Amino acid sequence: NAGVTQTPKFQVLKTGQSMTLQCAQDMNHNSMYWYRQDPGMGLRLIYYSASEGTTDKGEVPNGYNVSRLNKREFSLRLESAAPSQTSVYFCASSEGSLNTEAFFGQGTRLTVV
Amino acid sequence: AQKITQTQPGMFVQEKEAVTLDCTYDTSDPSYGLFWYKQPSSGEMIFLIYQGSYDQQNATEGRYSLNFQKARKSANLVISASQLGDSAMYFCAVGRALTFGSGTRLQVQP
Secondary structure (H helix, E strand, C coil): CCCEEEEEEEEEECCCCCCEEEEEEECCCCEEEEECCCCCEEEEEEEEEEECCEEECCCCCCCCCEEECCCEEEEEEEEEHHHHCCEEEEEEEEEECCCCCCCCCEEEEEEEE | CEEECCCEEEEEEECCCCEEEEEEEEECCCCCCCEEEEEECCCEEEEEEEEEEECCCCCEEEEEEEEECCCCCCEEEEEEECHHCCCEEEEEEECCCEEECCCEEEECCC
């Protein structure tokens, strides 16, 4: 049972380049999330999708776009990467109700030079 | 808006002793869930325990328990009988789209 799978695991970008982080879950969860974690800090919500076909901004959405491709997949796109976007990115999924935990992918370590 | 405050950046505990990690929260939601996650040095996020805002009893899960005081808006994690493998970052979070605190780094000493 794979759970939440993120690709790639590591990426180095030059300033101004674009890329898409992929995330897929096989737990039939309704809700999916993208977080970023900067060194020594907690996770901050970038975007989330409460259900297929919907997306909403989180705490730090600037510089990112998302697509909920279907129930399984939720991608995060950086259109023009900046050094400030150097971080570890986590995708997560949950059933979406109040009392269910989120399951996390293993993270993508992104460096923008 | 929701906010989580974890005031202990780092904690030390002796192996086999109990330790309490503090968490206070602020939310305008009438019903909410509180979660604790563990992040070892390998980086993955591991769910530990959940507390519902209307649960009458404090949550327990093996060696983990929550000291939930709703009026004070606090949800402290208690780890009993600490083990070396408990050394990690611990994060408190609230809500459906989780809002995380800044975390507490716990180091268990032999």
